[in-house]
Amino acid sequence: MPTYQIKVNGASRSVNVSEDTPLLWILRDHLDLVGAKYGCGIAQCGACTVHLDGQAVRSCVLTAAQVENKEITTIEGLSKDGSHPVQQAWKEVDVPQCGYCQAGQIMTAAAFLDKNPNPESQDIKSAMQGNLCRCASYSRIYKAVEKAASNMS
Amino acid sequence: MSTSKPTITFSRRDFMRTSSLASGGILIGFNLFTACKPEAKPPVDLASLNYNDFNAFIKIADNGAVTIFSPNPEIGQGVKTSMPMLIAEELDVAWDKVLVEQGVLDTNNYTRQVAGGSQSIRFGWEPLRQTGATARQMLVNAAASRWGVDPAECSTSEGVITNGAGETLGYGDVVKDAAGMEVPDKVKLKKKSEYKIIGKDTWNVDLDKIVTGQPLFGLDYKKEGMLIASVIRPPAFGQKLDSYDDSAAKQIEGVLDVVPFGDKIAVLAKDTWTAMKGKKALDVSWKNDSKLESTTDHDRILTGLLDGKEFQTLRADGDVKKAFAGADKVLERTYESPFLPHNCLEPMNFYADVRSDKIHLVGPIQTPERTAQEIAEKLGRNPDEIHLEMTRMGGGFGRRLYGDFALEAAEISHKAGKPVKVVFSREDDMAAGIYRPAIKYRIKAAVKDGKVTGYHLKEASVNSNMYGLIPNFFPAGAIENYQVDVAKHDSNITTGAWRAPYTNFLAFAEQSFFDELAEMMEVDKVQLRLDLLQKVKGTTDERIQYSPERMEEVIKTAVDKSGWGNQPDGVYQGFVNYYCHNSHVAEVANVEIEDGMPVVKKITCVVDCGIVVNPLGALNQIEGGVIDGVGHAMYGDFAFENGVPQSGNFDSYRLIRINEAPEVEVHLMENDFSPTGLGEPTLPPAGGAVANALKAATGKRLYKQPFIKYPELLTVPEKEIIG
Numbered sequence: 001m002p003t004y005q006i007k008v009n010g011a012s013r014s015v016n017v018s019e020d021t022p023l024l025w026i027l028r029d030h031l032d033l034v035g036a037k038y039g040c041g042i043a044q045c046g047a048c049t050v051h052l053d054g055q056a057v058r059s060c061v062l063t064a065a066q067v068e069n070k071e072i073t074t075i076e077g078l079s080k081d082g083s084h085p086v087q088q089a090w091k092e093v094d095v096p097q098c099g100y101c102q103a104g105q106i107m108t109a110a111a112f113l114d115k116n117p118n119p120e121s122q123d124i125k126s127a128m129q130g131n132l133c134r135c136a137s138y139s140r141i142y143k144a145v146e147k148a149a150s151n152m153s
Numbered sequence: 154m155s156t157s158k159p160t161i162t163f164s165r166r167d168f169m170r171t172s173s174l175a176s177g178g179i180l181i182g183f184n185l186f187t188a189c190k191p192e193a194k195p196p197v198d199l200a201s202l203n204y205n206d207f208n209a210f211i212k213i214a215d216n217g218a219v220t221i222f223s224p225n226p227e228i229g230q231g232v233k234t235s236m237p238m239l240i241a242e243e244l245d246v247a248w249d250k251v252l253v254e255q256g257v258l259d260t261n262n263y264t265r266q267v268a269g270g271s272q273s274i275r276f277g278w279e280p281l282r283q284t285g286a287t288a289r290q291m292l293v294n295a296a297a298s299r300w301g302v303d304p305a306e307c308s309t310s311e312g313v314i315t316n317g318a319g320e321t322l323g324y325g326d327v328v329k330d331a332a333g334m335e336v337p338d339k340v341k342l343k344k345k346s347e348y349k350i351i352g353k354d355t356w357n358v359d360l361d362k363i364v365t366g367q368p369l370f371g372l373d374y375k376k377e378g379m380l381i382a383s384v385i386r387p388p389a390f391g392q393k394l395d396s397y398d399d400s401a402a403k404q405i406e407g408v409l410d411v412v413p414f415g416d417k418i419a420v421l422a423k424d425t426w427t428a429m430k431g432k433k434a435l436d437v438s439w440k441n442d443s444k445l446e447s448t449t450d451h452d453r454i455l456t457g458l459l460d461g462k463e464f465q466t467l468r469a470d471g472d473v474k475k476a477f478a479g480a481d482k483v484l485e486r487t488y489e490s491p492f493l494p495h496n497c498l499e500p501m502n503f504y505a506d507v508r509s510d511k512i513h514l515v516g517p518i519q520t521p522e523r524t525a526q527e528i529a530e531k532l533g534r535n536p537d538e539i540h541l542e543m544t545r546m547g548g549g550f551g552r553r554l555y556g557d558f559a560l561e562a563a564e565i566s567h568k569a570g571k572p573v574k575v576v577f578s579r580e581d582d583m584a585a586g587i588y589r590p591a592i593k594y595r596i597k598a599a600v601k602d603g604k605v606t607g608y609h610l611k612e613a614s615v616n617s618n619m620y621g622l623i624p625n626f627f628p629a630g631a632i633e634n635y636q637v638d639v640a641k642h643d644s645n646i647t648t649g650a651w652r653a654p655y656t657n658f659l660a661f662a663e664q665s666f667f668d669e670l671a672e673m674m675e676v677d678k679v680q681l682r683l684d685l686l687q688k689v690k691g692t693t694d695e696r697i698q699y700s701p702e703r704m705e706e707v708i709k710t711a712v713d714k715s716g717w718g719n720q721p722d723g724v725y726q727g728f729v730n731y732y733c734h735n736s737h738v739a740e741v742a743n744v745e746i747e748d749g750m751p752v753v754k755k756i757t758c759v760v761d762c763g764i765v766v767n768p769l770g771a772l773n774q775i776e777g778g779v780i781d782g783v784g785h786a787m788y789g790d791f792a793f794e795n796g797v798p799q800s801g802n803f804d805s806y807r808l809i810r811i812n813e814a815p816e817v818e819v820h821l822m823e824n825d826f827s828p829t830g831l832g833e834p835t836l837p838p839a840g841g842a843v844a845n846a847l848k849a850a851t852g853k854r855l856y857k858q859p860f861i862k863y864p865e866l867l868t869v870p871e872k873e874i875i876g
Contacts, residue, residue: 001406018406021426029381029424034373035366037547038425039498040579044803047498075366082365090364094356094769097777098229099363100370100499100547125812132803134498134548135229136780137773138814 004064008033009077015064023067024048024059027074035075035103039132046131049104050074056111075103078110086110089148097135105131109145117153119145181211181288211240211288217312217325219244220252225273226519227255227359228549230832231770232273234358236281238766242350243285243342246324247311253358255543274766275735275829286340294337295330296322345764345825354769359545371502371516371544372576379504380409382419382565382573383428386585387439389796390646394418395440402434411435412568419565425576443645445796448491448591451615454642455593458613459487464638468624468696471634473599476607480599484673488596488662489857492615492791493589493651494800496808499547500582505562506572507532512539512563513572517546517553524556528563551650555587580801588791589651590615590644594662598670599634605670605685607634610663612655614641616648619655625696626656626732627704628663631685646793652781653833656733657840661786661858664729664841669854678845679712679728699732706822707759711739714820715757725751727845729838735829737761737822740779742815742842744850746869751850753783753843755816758835763826774831776817782839784809790859807861 001016006023008031015030022041027033027050036059039047043058050059051073078084082091086109096102105128112127113119119127124145133141212220221237237253289309296314297304299322306317312324345352362369387393394416402408402420407427412419420431477483503516505528512534518524521541529536546553562575577585592614599607608628612618618639629635651657671678686708689701708730711717720726723745730739743755756779765771788807792799800806844855853866860867 017424018427018430020430021424025424025426028373029426032375033366034368037370037498038372038500040803042579042802042804045498075364079365082361087364091356091360094354094360094773096229096357096360096363097231097773098498098546098548099357099359100497102363103366106364129810129812132498132808132810134496134550134781134808136777136784136809136814138780138809138811139776139817140773141811 004068006064006067006072007070008072009074017064019065020063022060023050023062023064023072026064027059033074033076036107037100037103039101039104044132045101045104046108047101047104049107049131051107051111054111054114056108075107078107084110085152086113086144086148089144089151093140093144093147095137095140095144097137101131101133105133105141109141109148113145113149113152117149119149181213181284211244211284213288213292213324213328215325215328217323217328218252219246219250219312219324220254222254225277226521226543226546226549228517228519228546228553230273230549230774230830231357231767232277233545234355235274235767235770236277237358238350238355239277239281240285242348243282244289245285245309245311248350248355250312255545272734272830275827278827282342283340286342287337290337290340291331291334292324292327294334295327299327299330351766352764352768355767356769369545370499370547371504372499372547374504374515374544374574376504376506376515376572379572379574380421380423380569381425381428382412382421382562382575383425383432383578384417384419384561384565384575384581385432385435385437386417386581388584389439389445390644390793391441391443391445391796392439393442395438397438398436401436402431405431405434410569410571412565414561414564414568417561419561419569419573419575421565421569421571421573428576429578446644446646447794447796448792451591451642451644451793452489455489455591455613455615458640458642459593459595459611461640464611464640465618467619467621467637467639468629469636470629470632471607473607473609473634473636476599476601476634477597477609480601480606482600482673483597484600484666484670485595485597486666486669486856488594488658488665490592490658490661491789491858492591492646492648492793493785493789494583494586494791494798494806495548495550495552495651496583496806497546497548497550497552500577500579501552501558501585502574502576503556503559503562504572504574505559505566507563507566510538514539514541514559514563515544516559516562516574517544517549518556518559519546519549519551519553520556524559527556528560531560532563532567550652551654552587554650557585557587579803583801583806584798586798587647587649589654589657590617590648592655592658594659596662596666598666600670600674603674603676605632605674605681608632608636610637612637612639612659614639615644615646616641619659622698623655623659623733625698627699627730628685630689630692630694630697632688645796653733653836656731656837657782657785658858660729660731660733660837661840661844664731664838665844665854665856668727668845668848679708679717682728682730683708699737703737703761703822703826704730704732707737707739707761710820710822711741711757711759714759714818715741715743717741724754725846725850727842727847727849729841729845731834731838731841733837734832734834736831736834738834738838740835740838740842742839742846744843744846746850749869751847751867751869753787753815753846755818756783756839756842757818757820759820759822760831760835761822761824761826762831762834763824763828765821766828768821771821771831772819775819775835778831778833778835779817779839780809780814782836783815783843784813786840786843786858786860787813788859788861790862
């Protein structure tokens with residue numbers, strides 16, 4: 001199997017995987033970073049969202065070759081201690097029910113707010129609509145993104 | 154009526170024991186389910202029990218630190234937070250000093266630990282508080298004995314005991330003495346006005362781990378030497394394995410083994426992706442074993458059942474036939490719903506390590522005891538050899554009441570002789586479902602002299618019918634001649650409980666029907682419901698499940714809070730009141746027209762669930778339940794063609810998203826009734842509220858779910874679009 005050098009949360013990591021292995025499974029099965037979740041495998045639910053050079057991407061449809069020489073950030077690397085303003089807002093609002101989708105929600109929100117620090121209501125809904133929450137904690141996801149935006153400004 | 158709390162009779166000695174810990178401090182064990190279920194028998198020989206016989210614990214360390222082990226499975230309903238709150242309240246400790254851990258499960262020793270039916274809080278309310286209070290009293294008795302004073306002169310606050318002279322001792326100071334104290338037979342519980350934890354916003358105990366991506370879920374579980382199993386199952390219900398060729402699969406680098414079992418084949422690899430790839434490379438032939446059913450068959454068969462005469466009668470009051478014969482007017486309507494998959498966002502998975510001397514199981518399961526028993530039976534093993542641990546679950550919704558995936562893991566591990574974790578792909582999860590059955594309801598009402606004199610509800614369902622309490626929900630007791638009949642079609646498609654079983658669709662049918670009945674009778678829609686309730690007041694019918702008084706209160710509050718009847722121009726409202734899972738709910742949907750289409754903008758939801766243990770968690774459950782209800786009524790659809798599910802992933806199965814979610818405004822009734830659960834009761838009314846509001850907006854009535862499938866019924870008359 002080929003070896004790939006990928007940069008995750010600031011550290012260079014070497015992985016031996018088949019060339020079609022999605023980044024999601026590299027993170028979860030080979031690098032013990034299980035924060036990004038498997039939900040659909042076809043970029044429809046957003047549970048696997050990570051940052052690639054600061055952009056929110058679906059790690060379930062990216063391969064190692066596509067992410068070499070790029071900066072990957074997972075929920076584990078968003079902050080050292082859960083202190084990122086989006087994580088803080090998620091805690092203040094007490095967003096999760098089952099919690100399974102929330103890492104993906106937070107990663108989408110963090111990348112979005114980084115580029116749109118003062119979003120309108122409709123911007124938040126458009127930005128977050130790619131992330132499914134089966135428990136439908138959408139009211140709180142919305143509130144937390146709003147709160148994170150106000151905390152960051 | 155039986156709307157009040159469950160009958161609880163227990164002796165404290167039967168369910169509590171204390172002991173000193175070698176590491177310091179004491180452990181108090183209690184058997185919640187022996188304590189709270191009247192029909193449950195205490196363990197055979199109490200003296201011989203060890204702490205594994207108890208399903209929840211309080212640990213108090215020498216320094217006073219308190220750990221509460223939460224007894225019940227956590228599927229997102231919040232009991233890992235709310236159940237320990239009940240103990241902490243009566244133990245009288247500061248919540249921010251309490252550490253909560255999921256009780257380690259062993260289905261051999263722990264019994265009746267189930268997440269289902271919104272019952273955890275309802276059944277836990279009394280015994281969990283009793284347990285906290287008992288532990289507190291033992292600590293007080295120990296301190297009083299050391300001081301040589303009467304325990305009655307001592308008080309507690311936040312883990313500190315104070316005597317009449319003002320001297321203090323911390324719980325940690327007396328914890329060793331307390332372990333030797335006799336368990337008191339009677340303890341005093343706090344009054345509601347004394348609560349410091351119950352009724353206060355309390356944050357999810359796993360919050361930090363969730364927002365930082367720490368391993369919590371079954372899919373995150375890892376163990377040295379574990380292999381991932383990807384399983385291919387018959388693609389159609391009604392098919393079985395004929396033959397297979399695994400040579401291509403075995404050529405994939407990393408595929409370690411191919412294990413056939415029953416009509417399924419597992420591909421094993423060290424990592425998930427390789428296992429999934431190996432499964433795809435299997436060349437399998439299937440053969441038909443029984444009839445391959447299609448949605449068109451179900452449609453025809455269920456209609457045939459409703460038209461037929463073969464029913465089981467679940468409740469019959471008076472004489473409905475006579476009522477219809479003598480009626481001035483009769484209304485009859487039929488309502489239809491599809492199968493639904495659960496689609497927990499964490500797909501089904503389970504870890505099993507089956508060895509000759511023991512079986513280790515880990516994963517997300519709502520019914521650990523039953524699942525362990527099934528595995529023991531399947532493998533011909535003694536249940537005592539099984540150790541089962543539960544993980545936090547990425548959703549349950551009823552799917553994880555069934556342990557099929559755990560059985561698969563055990564069978565594969567047994568055959569392969571290795572520890573394995575079965576992991577479903579999303580496609581596996583949707584295709585190997587235990588679905589909500591397709592159901593049709595036919596409702597017929599008789600009206601005479603301006604009164605509803607007869608009501609006949611017929612259910613035609615796949616594989617199973619409504620459970621026995623449902624025929625005693627509203628409007629049972631309100632209409633003199635009332636009958637509920639059920640019939641079913643036996644199918645090879647697997648079906649089971651789905652969040653708020655039966656009521657998740659029945660509420661839509663009945664509440665749509667009441668609206669239409671009010672229209673026919675030319676009376677106010679809410680007034681019709683209130684009038685019906687009057688007859689139930691003071692009923693001596695013990696079978697009636699709901700309280701007409703509490704129902705009336707939620708209706709009146711919903712009218713008030715939603716501005717029912719006073720909505721501004723362009724806002725169309727739909728009203729529903731409902732009782733299920735021991736809670737009373739009213740919901741009002743607001744629909745507005747945007748770009749020529751009706752849009753659900755807001756749901757006002759009024760809930761009477763008695764005392765609210767954790768308002769912050771309660772609101773989350775209520776909002777989620779409402780939006781889930783709106784989403785599935787609007788979009789949820791699942792068809793079969795020759796036994797094959799026609800949706801396989803979220804590109805062909807639509808779940809509601811944030812941009813489609815209405816605002817939810819929640820009002821909780823304040824009273825002193827014992828609390829009831831919130832995992833389910835706000836979901837059923839949502840679909841009906843939306844349908845009734847859509848009727849107001851479009852003039853068209855919806856009889857079938859999902860609504861999105863009938864775009865011609867979602868159009869707005871021209872005059873509404875202008876302006």
